[in-house]
Amino acid sequence: MLEKTYAPDAVEKKWVEAWSKAGLFHSEPSRDGRRAYTVVIPPPNVTGALHIGHALNNTLQDVLVRWHRLHGREACWVPGTDHGGIATQNVMEKQLKAEKLSRHDLGRERFLERMQAWTRDCKKTILGQLTRLGCALDFGREAFTMDEARAKAVQHAFKEFYDAGLIYRGARMVNWCVRCGTALSDIEVEHEDRKGKLWHIRYPAEDGGPGVVVATTRPETMLGDTAVAVNPSDGRYATLVGKPLRLPLADRVIPVVADEHVDSAFGTGAVKVTPAHDVNDFEIRSRHPEIGSLQVIGFDGKMGPEAGRFAGLSREAARDAVVAALGEALDEDGAPLLVKTEDYKNAVGVCYRCQQSIEPLVSEQWFMKMGPLADKAKAAVDDGRFHIHPASWEKSYRNWLANIQDWCLSRQIWWGHRIPAWYCLKCNDVGDKPFLTLKGLKAVISAEKPASCAGCWGREFLQDPDVLDTWFSSALWPLSVFGWPSKEGNKDFSFYYPTDVLVTGYEILYLWVARMQMMGLHFEGRVPFADALIHGIVRDKAGKKMSKSLGNVVDPLLMMNKHGTDAFRFALVSQAHPGRDIPFAEDSITGPRNFANKLWNSTRYVLDYALKNEPAPAGGYPLCALDRSALSMADRWILARFEAVGAEAAARVAEYNLAAAADALYGFLWDEFCDWYVELSKASLADPARATAAKTVLVQVLTGTLKLLHPFMPFITEELYQALKAYAGETAEHAFQAGAPRPEGWADADAVAEMEFIMSAVGSVRATRSQLNVPPASKLKAFYKGDGTTAKRLTANSDMVLHLARLESLEHAQARPPSCATAVAGDLTIFIPLEGLIDFAKEKVRLAKDLEKLVKELAKSEAMLGNRSFIERAPEAEVEKVRAQRDQSKAQAEHLKDTLAALGS
RNA sequence: GGGCCGUUAGCUCAGCGGUAGAGCGUCCGCCUUACACGCGGUAGGUCGGGGGUUCGAAUCCCUCACGGCCCACCA
Numbered sequence: 001m002l003e004k005t006y007a008p009d010a011v012e013k014k015w016v017e018a019w020s021k022a023g024l025f026h027s028e029p030s031r032d033g034r035r036a037y038t039v040v041i042p043p044p045n046v047t048g049a050l051h052i053g054h055a056l057n058n059t060l061q062d063v064l065v066r067w068h069r070l071h072g073r074e075a076c077w078v079p080g081t082d083h084g085g086i087a088t089q090n091v092m093e094k095q096l097k098a099e100k101l102s103r104h105d106l107g108r109e110r111f112l113e114r115m116q117a118w119t120r121d122c123k124k125t126i127l128g129q130l131t132r133l134g135c136a137l138d139f140g141r142e143a144f145t146m147d148e149a150r151a152k153a154v155q156h157a158f159k160e161f162y163d164a165g166l167i168y169r170g171a172r173m174v175n176w177c178v179r180c181g182t183a184l185s186d187i188e189v190e191h192e193d194r195k196g197k198l199w200h201i202r203y204p205a206e207d208g209g210p211g212v213v214v215a216t217t218r219p220e221t222m223l224g225d226t227a228v229a230v231n232p233s234d235g236r237y238a239t240l241v242g243k244p245l246r247l248p249l250a251d252r253v254i255p256v257v258a259d260e261h262v263d264s265a266f267g268t269g270a271v272k273v274t275p276a277h278d279v280n281d282f283e284i285r286s287r288h289p290e291i292g293s294l295q296v297i298g299f300d301g302k303m304g305p306e307a308g309r310f311a312g313l314s315r316e317a318a319r320d321a322v323v324a325a326l327g328e329a330l331d332e333d334g335a336p337l338l339v340k341t342e343d344y345k346n347a348v349g350v351c352y353r354c355q356q357s358i359e360p361l362v363s364e365q366w367f368m369k370m371g372p373l374a375d376k377a378k379a380a381v382d383d384g385r386f387h388i389h390p391a392s393w394e395k396s397y398r399n400w401l402a403n404i405q406d407w408c409l410s411r412q413i414w415w416g417h418r419i420p421a422w423y424c425l426k427c428n429d430v431g432d433k434p435f436l437t438l439k440g441l442k443a444v445i446s447a448e449k450p451a452s453c454a455g456c457w458g459r460e461f462l463q464d465p466d467v468l469d470t471w472f473s474s475a476l477w478p479l480s481v482f483g484w485p486s487k488e489g490n491k492d493f494s495f496y497y498p499t500d501v502l503v504t505g506y507e508i509l510y511l512w513v514a515r516m517q518m519m520g521l522h523f524e525g526r527v528p529f530a531d532a533l534i535h536g537i538v539r540d541k542a543g544k545k546m547s548k549s550l551g552n553v554v555d556p557l558l559m560m561n562k563h564g565t566d567a568f569r570f571a572l573v574s575q576a577h578p579g580r581d582i583p584f585a586e587d588s589i590t591g592p593r594n595f596a597n598k599l600w601n602s603t604r605y606v607l608d609y610a611l612k613n614e615p616a617p618a619g620g621y622p623l624c625a626l627d628r629s630a631l632s633m634a635d636r637w638i639l640a641r642f643e644a645v646g647a648e649a650a651a652r653v654a655e656y657n658l659a660a661a662a663d664a665l666y667g668f669l670w671d672e673f674c675d676w677y678v679e680l681s682k683a684s685l686a687d688p689a690r691a692t693a694a695k696t697v698l699v700q701v702l703t704g705t706l707k708l709l710h711p712f713m714p715f716i717t718e719e720l721y722q723a724l725k726a727y728a729g730e731t732a733e734h735a736f737q738a739g740a741p742r743p744e745g746w747a748d749a750d751a752v753a754e755m756e757f758i759m760s761a762v763g764s765v766r767a768t769r770s771q772l773n774v775p776p777a778s779k780l781k782a783f784y785k786g787d788g789t790t791a792k793r794l795t796a797n798s799d800m801v802l803h804l805a806r807l808e809s810l811e812h813a814q815a816r817p818p819s820c821a822t823a824v825a826g827d828l829t830i831f832i833p834l835e836g837l838i839d840f841a842k843e844k845v846r847l848a849k850d851l852e853k854l855v856k857e858l859a860k861s862e863a864m865l866g867n868r869s870f871i872e873r874a875p876e877a878e879v880e881k882v883r884a885q886r887d888q889s890k891a892q893a894e895h896l897k898d899t900l901a902a903l904g905s
Numbered sequence: 906g907g908g909c910c911g912u913u914a915g916c917u918c919a920g921c922g923g924u925a926g927a928g929c930g931u932c933c934g935c936c937u938u939a940c941a942c943g944c945g946g947u948a949g950g951u952c953g954g955g956g957g958u959u960c961g962a963a964u965c966c967c968u969c970a971c972g973g974c975c976c977a978c979c980a
Contacts, residue, residue, distance in 0.1 A: 509975095
């Protein structure tokens with residue numbers, strides 16, 4: 001006997017343990033001849049516990065994995081975590097800061113030891129949470145982006161790219177985060193609109209003339225100016241080009257150059273040029289090499305020695321100081337050099353890990369040439385080898401690939417894959433210069449320290465101190481988790497690769513998805529997954545992004561503990577509409593929680609009430625044992641509906657609309673199975689001739705629905721599956737291993753139409769009762785008037801109607817009995833004598849209202865049918881539908897008119 | 906500066922060419938022997954505005970407005 005209400009705690013705990021003990025989610029290549037269904041987890045960074053976004057991401061994957069396992073595939077879902085580069089190092093540095101330490105206090109080796117220890121704990125937490133969420137991960141395959149196997153893949157890929165000339169080292173302007181102390185790739189820079197100022201500064205001519213006024217948002221960089229640029233076609237400045245200007249605050253003279261890049265219409269039409277600190281200016285210098293470059297801001301974000309009296313100040317302080325100094329500076333005529341200051345809003349590049357503004361700086365870095373790789377990735381979307389769901393993302397994806405820039409790979413941090421490049425100390429003049437400024441180094445690419453230099457036989461080497469962008473190893477993930485590059489005898493790789501689908505959020509579409517596509521296409525010549533399911537972000541109730549600082553984060557563990565994991569999962573999935581973010585309110589779990597309870601009680605009904613807890617017969621109650629022709633209309637109806645819903649859910653899953661699949665199953669179980677079939681079965685069970693069929697249908701449809709719901713709500717469905725499986729004749733030990741219900745041709749349009757009529761007739765009587773305040777408990781006699789198909793349907797199923805509408809009898813009547821209420825069903829009229837109970841004034845108002853509605857509908861239908869274009873151009877089926885509608889409205893209206901006339905006006 | 910998405914019932918959202926739907930909330934009545942985490946009933950919308958295409962538009966096209974997001978080297 002089951003308890004009255006479903007209590008998730010114990011059930012979830014029990015199955016988490018049992019599944020783990022049974023190794024239920026372990027996959028083997030080629031087992032039972034099943035085709036692989038492979039999913040690799042987007043490995044969470046080892047930065048802490050999982051958030052609600054992870055819960056969504058992993059629930060969606062779990063639904064897909066379990067669904068496909070149910071449908072006969074050898075599902076393999078690979079778990080793992082990501083070392084997370086800068087993000088994780090930042091977490092550790094924060095911890096150290098609390099101990100008043102920096103990573104430099106520890107030194108590289110001890111720092112990495114601490115990182116390893118932290119990573120171990122963090123992995124445990126993360127995998128524990130995924131287990132708690134019910135994820136059917138193949139835990140034996142756990143991978144980490146920085147473990148030995150993955151390191152091999154990284155080193156191999158790096159060398160291959162290097163040998164192919166796609167990876168190179170060079171001096172370029174990069175996005176430098178002064179707080180994180182490292183270069184970043186372009187996509188790791190976020191753009192934020194910030195309020196700032198636009199300062200207009202006069203640079204007087206060296207000969208004492210007025211010179212030019214330039215406008216800048218970053219006055220501190222003027223200390224590094226080496227020119228002023230104007231557009232060559234700008235007449236205002238034509239005579240100034242080539243003339244020297246005096247750079248205020250610095251004791252220097254700089255030229256005016258002409259460059260096409262300058263927009264004459266913006267500001268004053270003259271731009272100060274700081275090649276060391278601005279990407280555009282860097283470009284201008286490449287066209288005018290003679291102007292040179294002067295770096296005034298260091299990698300630490302402080303003004304360097306070239307900044308003169310401002311040296312040592314932070315960027316921010318230097319800005320204030322420069323502006324203040326300009327404010328006091330006058331030109332030879334005594335006019336202020338700071339001509340104007342205006343408010344200005346501009347987009348500032350910001351580090352995606354620490355939100356500090358990015359400093360463009362020139363340095364020596366490793367880069368990857370992306371053009372050829374991007375072309376292949378673009379071709380894969382263009383020709384349909386790769387699909388993004390929803391497809392609206394494909395346009396942005398293509399666009400990004402088409403405009404791709406080279407990828408800055410090196411990071412000046414410690415936590416990551418060390419770049420496998422070695423510099424012979426004899427061939428390279430390393431000295432004690434900062435590594436970032438070393439130019440023209442000759443590298444030997446090798447995972448291990450080379451034995452000797454091929455050029456000079458030197459044996460002393462310096463390994464590149466930098467590490468790789470964390471996304472480099474992530475990009476190889478679908479390959480590396482299956483042991484790539486090792487392929488010979490690698491059954492895992494040949495069976496599971498390429499994977500089937502990648503599920504992730506749109507925020508890492510370029511950062512990660514695109515790069516996996518590029519790597520997969522480059523190394524294996526095929527896409528690493530043919531489909532990407534891109535889901536939205538879980539936001540707070542008000543639609544704001546969740547963040548610790550806003551204090552609006554929702555802890556998934558808390559939700560699971562409070563409401564049950566299945567309910568939480570279902571709440572997430574049913575709101576995960578393709579292409580939409582999810583504004584998550586805790587209330588939204590209530591419905592799914594109630595639904596879980598509904599499942600629970602449906603099973604209680606079947607086991608305790610319908611089957612009276614009798615032991616299951618051998619083989620259970622199989623559908624094949626039933627005589628199809630002897631089934632009741634309700635049996636045939638629910639079987640038809642069940643099969644249709646199974647197909648509908650499958651279609652929705654196939655198009656990656658999991659919310660719609662969940663909704664279809666929810667509606668079927670609750671609105672059709674429980675509200676109608678279960679109610680009807682109560683009568684059938686009392687009739688020995690129909691009892692076995694009813695039991696069979698109850699058991700089979702319920703068990704089948706539970707199986708289909710299992711991917712969405714694994715715990716409760718497993719629990720109930722265990723209770724039902726003997727009755728259902730199911731042989732699989734766990735719901736996870738069960739087979740999906742197979743289509744057996746239960747489609748039955750007649751039964752569906754008949755049942756729909758019965759439902760509308762019952763609904764009509766119920767509404768009448770309710771509107772006239774007839775006590776639900778009172779059983780009433782009723783009469784119907786009319787004949788034909790609908791009358792036959794009514795009489796053939798009168799016992800159902802009696803039960804559902806709480807009637808005592810339903811008989812044919814030629815005329816309207818006295819003192820009765822009227823209900824309309826199809827083209828029939830149902831009379832319910834209510835002597836003494838009925839308020840005729842009220843009844844008349846009610847009927848008049850119904851009539852009004854009908855008349856409106858009738859007019860609409862007739863208007864359509866009166867439209868010749870409609871008759872001629874609309875498909876015949878549509879016209880027929882309207883005709884049928886017209887006929888019904890007409891008949892019902894007539895009945896109501898008669899009734900109203902009988903009641904007197 | 907480009908691009909994408911959204912604007913449908915009080916709220917959150919489905920529907921995306923054939924006479925407006927769900928969940929929650931409202932209101933009314935029910936402890937009807939699976940479930941009050943329930944049952945039955947009810948109210949509530951000119952589908953952001955304006956044009957167009959079509960026999961027919963919430964659904965397709967154009968345009969405007971208001972939100973949100975992504976990309977972008979306008980000082």
